[in-house]
Amino acid sequence: MRTFHRVALALVLLLGVGLIVFPLADGLPKKTQGVDNVQDSFRDAMSKEGLKTSREDLVTMQLMLKQLKAETLPQLGSRIGMNPEQTYAFLSARYDKVGAGLNQVDTIMPRFDHLVAVMEEQGPNFRKADEIPDAHLPNTAVTYLFLVPGVLLTVVGAAGLFFSFRGGRTAVPTVALSVALAVGVLMVGGTLATDEIGKTQAAEKMFDAFRPTFSEQGYKQARTDMDILEGMATQMQQQVVPDLAKIAGKSPEEYSAGLSSDFKDVGKGLVELPRILTRFDGMVEDIGKNIGSFKDADSIPTASKPVSQVPYYLLIPGIVLILVPGAALLFGRRSGNEGTASAPVSAAPQTSSV
Template sequence: MRTIRQVALALVFLLGVGLIIFPLADGMPKKTQGVDNVQNTFRDGMSVEGLKTSHDDLVTMQAMLKQLKTETIPQLAARNNQTPEQFMVLLGAFPAVKKGLTEVDTIMPRFEAVVGTMEAQGENFRKADEIPTADVPNTAVTYTFLIPGIILAVVGGAGLFFSIRGRRSVIPTVALGVSVAMGALLVAGTLATDQIDKTKSAEKMFNAFRPVFSEPKYQQMHEDMQTLTAFANEMQTKAIPTLAAMSGQSADQYTAGMASQYQALGKGLQETPRILARFNGMVEDIGRNIDSFKDADSIPSADTPVSQVPWYLLIAGIGLIVIPGAALLPLGRKEEQAD
């Protein structure tokens, strides 16, 4: 009887087939490509340097808008013998400026929340970006199932075939040995590359960014950016030249004077075009990657957390060590010798 070895080889064959079918049936090539799309797009922005730039830009915008509303407008109104409310009526002649000043108190907290989420998830993003390793794209995860699956299906099928034929052959023994080695490789590779911790970080990141990568959130941020951009453009091209003319100065002189007296405002006016362009790029990147994020977030399925994926390989690896390993023990060899 070769029952033990034949059962073990049959299980090896079936496990190999399962490892081939699972990633293909689950759509893993497309899903892992979604991961790479998101990571490639946001890698620079989610780096330590990129997050610091976003934080500093947000602080610059907050300080500029705060000084504009609490110091600059009241003092400019006083110079014109007006109340701040009357001065706001004057600025009302510039609809984009009026709209921006009216809505900025609700717009900025929304961007603060997004930047805060990015800062909180920076480390998790960078860990997830190293799945399976720092130098290999996420699409390679598919092959961590396919390649072992093909090897196991071949060696398991060949070993089972020669075992059933009933002739003396070393192939069943070799097949079992290869299966044990493959099991050890799956376990060691999963643990050595820290896939469990990396996928836990990916899961936390997906949970945090799921509300951000949605069509309603993107549309809201897109409209907010349009409001801020129109506000900044009209302030620079129409409102400031008009106020400068009322003061008998050129726009450059007036801007320089304000920058000297109101430093936060001056710094903000100088850096606003760059800051808005950067944030607008980030918002549009989110819009372009909504589908890719959904694909990435559905690994291995929409209802199953990604942190379970390493356990599929670990459990398969342990099974390969235990079952074919048991068939290689003296009991299995005695059965074959007796037969």
């Protein structure tokens, strides 16, 4: 039975060393910091309220651009004797950024619509993954879910083996096995109670969905699209509206008020566009700043293995710690009981008769 105890203690020691080596060799501290960086940057945008605002802002832009192209510009052009084609040609020649925007909005806006749609779809997964390992702890705490049990198991496993080979009657090996069993219960119970399996599955879905977005190519495309929209909006407000107001013999404020009255979607868009573009620009820049962090997060546990495997790196050792030390303690106790029961009772000394 002592051999079984030693085998169990050796396994405890090896599991402890493995739990220490895995997160450090795999670069888990850096990777989990990448997760925190991404979550901190997009937590507001991926909240229910943030997603609602993004959708409303996108709709405002879409309606403004639709009315601008279908109604506003053709009517403004007709007032000075131009058909729609001539109006677009005139604007493109005189206002290069407005012309570039009008020519490309039909391809730019679907890309932003797709981005917002992916954000809306992945909002629940983002919020669930944001609670790894717990709603009150950062993702970097995941490293310590391996290190703390690993150090404890290494210490008790080594101590148990040392005193087991040292000989003599000592309770240290039994205590070491009991501690290992308790650690195993905590590892399994904690992983299941906090739903780490479900949370990492949500994170995996989110990584799959956003992988094209958090790439150099994805960022460059979004940055180019934003530059076109911002250039168009700025030139419209600083040059086109003042010039049209001058032609109409009105102040820019009076002319803008007239536009808002005649073309409500355009008027609303012109008022809200600076805020909307600033907000979307911030999201695009956050994407660019977090490309490296996203790659780190997406490589947990490795670049070729999904993050949904990570809970099993705690569950499987935990189950082993419950079964093997538990069996060693159970059979050790039975062996001790049997030994006590089978011990011979010495006969009482007989007095010889004189």
